Each structure stands twice: as structure tokens, then as C-alpha cells.
Amino acid sequence: MVQAAAAQVVxxxxxxxxxxxxxxxxxxxxxVGYYVALEKGIYTKHGIDLKIITGGPDDQVTxxxxxxxxxxxxxxxxxxxxxxxxxxxLLNIAQIxxxxxxxxxxxxxxxxxxxxxxxxxxxxxxxxxxxxxxLAFIKKHKLTVKLLNQSETVNLFMHGAVDAVSAMLxxxxxxxxxxxxxxxxxxxxxxxxxxxxxxxxGLYVSEDRWVADPELCCAFVRASVEGWLYAFAHPDEAVDIxxxxxxxxxxxxxxxxxxxxxxxxxxLIIPDNDTAQTGILRQEDYERTAAELKADGETVTPFDSFxxxxxxx
Numbered sequence: 001m002v003q004a005a006a007a008q009v010v011x012x013x014x015x016x017x018x019x020x021x022x023x024x025x026x027x028x029x030x031x032v033g034y035y036v037a038l039e040k041g042i043y044t045k046h047g048i049d050l051k052i053i054t055g056g057p058d059d060q061v062t063x064x065x066x067x068x069x070x071x072x073x074x075x076x077x078x079x080x081x082x083x084x085x086x087x088x089x090l091l092n093i094a095q096i097x098x099x100x101x102x103x104x105x106x107x108x109x110x111x112x113x114x115x116x117x118x119x120x121x122x123x124x125x126x127x128x129x130x131x132x133x134x135l136a137f138i139k140k141h142k143l144t145v146k147l148l149n150q151s152e153t154v155n156l157f158m159h160g161a162v163d164a165v166s167a168m169l170x171x172x173x174x175x176x177x178x179x180x181x182x183x184x185x186x187x188x189x190x191x192x193x194x195x196x197x198x199x200x201x202g203l204y205v206s207e208d209r210w211v212a213d214p215e216l217c218c219a220f221v222r223a224s225v226e227g228w229l230y231a232f233a234h235p236d237e238a239v240d241i242x243x244x245x246x247x248x249x250x251x252x253x254x255x256x257x258x259x260x261x262x263x264x265x266x267x268l269i270i271p272d273n274d275t276a277q278t279g280i281l282r283q284e285d286y287e288r289t290a291a292e293l294k295a296d297g298e299t300v301t302p303f304d305s306f307x308x309x310x311x312x313x
């Protein structure tokens with residue numbers, strides 16, 4: 001694998017350190033804390049002239065980090081561990097989302113109420129790293145199912161082509177409800193409830209960038225956490241801010257859906273309103289995810305070689 005050139009400290013306006021941050025998807029409330037921190041001058045206060053880059057299906061954040069087009073990136077823990085196993089020297093410097101929101105959704109009329117009811121059924125999973133938890137769920141319950149590749153929509157499920165669909169609580173599940181389906185008509189099998197909790201959005205940096213300027217890395221983490229906490233204290237303002245960036249990027253959405261997404265992100269980032277642990281990657285969460293990847297034949301780096309605690313709680 002080609003390694004990025006040694007990172008250099010670059011100064012932007014007014015002596016601020018210039019840096020770029022790539023989200024793994026287009027602007028939406030999943031990333032509202034970063035847009036709030038940018039809009040409210042929180043990154044500037046921490047000495048950073050930050051540019052936010054939007055990732056997506058055509059701009060994988062692991063590649064943006066590797067080729068030096070981004071200094072920092074948001075990605076799932078399982079994605080980063082797989083990239084590291086493939087030779088990319090990634091470090092986790094903060095774990096923003098502390099619990100998974102991924103689930104399988106089925107219609108009760110199909111006879112699916114428990115995991116065992118999925119035997120013999122058609123299930124759609126996202127491909128690549130997004131399938132890790134779904135496959136672990138299937139393996140844990142010893143299910144025999146027919147797997148179909150899931151696109152960016154839930155259309156296969158809505159048209160009855162699959163019996164169960166992958167969904168994020170903050171996104172696809174709400175889309176299904178907005179289509180007119182009553183929650184009482186649905187069975188939701190949350191991976192978290194079944195002990196398959198792989199932390200999702202964390203903040204990552206290359207080892208080169210960390211070695212070049214660990215102070216910048218930790219300033220970025222502190223500013224990002226501050227942005228999230230400000231957003232949670234000012235929800236209406238936060239949603240208005242992310243909607244502005246969505247409109248600018250020509251991302252279709254509506255305010256009601258973004259409010260739902262934002263409220264669910266709060267539950268994932270500060271469960272039980274415990275702000276003291278915000279940004280910390282707990283070793284037990286890491287080991288749970290690593291164990292599943294090891295079982296699939298991945299070589300997983302030790303926790304202490306992978307995680308740099310910039311929160312210091």
C-alpha cells in the first residue's frame with residue numbers, strides 16, 4: 001500500500017493551523033457537531049483554520065486520508081480496523097458515537113418477531129464494512145438466510161422484495177416510518193440489544209499527521225467535542241446550521257427528518273446524558289469489535305497501538 005508523504009504543519013489565516021476534515025457521507029445531522037463547531041468559530045478558537053470535505057460513495061475517507069487530501073476523517077471503528085489490517089496506518093483520536101444504531105427491520109405480517117424467524121428469509125445488507133455487524137448477527141443466531149446487496153435506499157423492502165432490511169435508527173428507520181408504515185407494524189432487531197455493539201463514527205488521523213503535530217490533532221478533537229455539546233444545548237440552531245450546509249451541497253432532505261436524526265445522534269453520542277465520556281474509545285468496545293474481525297481472519301492491531309486519547313478523562 002502506498003504511504004502518504006510525511007505530514008507538514010501548514011498555517012492558514014491569522015496564524016491558525018490549516019487542516020481538513022472528511023466526513024464519510026454528505027452533509028446531514030449525523031455530522032452536525034462539526035458543522036456547528038465550524039459555524040460558531042469553535043475550531044478557530046482552538047487555533048484551527050478548518051475545511052470540511054464531504055465523503056460519500058465516490059470519495060472514500062480512507063483514501064482521502066491516505067493520499068493526504070484530508071488530515072482527519074470520520075469513519076466507523078470496523079472500517080478503520082480493516083484499513084489498518086490492510087496496511088494503512090490509521091489512529092483513532094476520538095470515538096464520538098459510542099453505540100451502534102444499526103438494525104434489521106421487518107414487517108410483522110411476514111412472521112418475523114425474533115431473530116430465529118429470519119431463517120429462510122431474504123435479508124438485504126449493505127456491502128463492505130457496513131455489513132460486518134449484520135453478518136455477525138446472522139452468525140451469532142446461526143441463521144440460514146438469502147442475502148441481497150442493499151443500495152442507498154430501502155426500496156427493496158418497501159416493495160416486498162426482501163423480508164428484512166438494514167437500517168440506521170437515525171436514518172432509514174425514520175424513512176420507513178415516513179412512508180406511512182406504523183411502528184406497530186414493524187419488528188426492529190437492534191444489534192445493540194443483541195450484544196453486537198460496534199462503535200460507529202470516530203475521528204481518525206494518519207500516524208504521520210499524529211507524529212508531525214499531536215497538539216493539532218488533540219485541538220481538533222477538543223473543538224469537535226465542544227461543537228457537539230454546543231449543538232445538543234442548542235438543538236434548533238444546530239439543525240438550522242446543518243440544513244444550510246445541506247442546501248449549499250444540494251443534498252435533498254427536510255427539516256423534520258434532520259431533527260429526528262439529530263435527536264437520535266444525541267442518544268448515541270451521550271447515552272444517559274453522560275457527557276464525561278464523550279470522545280473516549282473504551283477498550284471493551286474496541287475489543288468486542290476486534291474479536292469479530294479476528295474471527296473473520298483479520299489481523300487486528302492492539303488497542304494501545306491504535307488509540308490516542310485526546311480527551312484525557
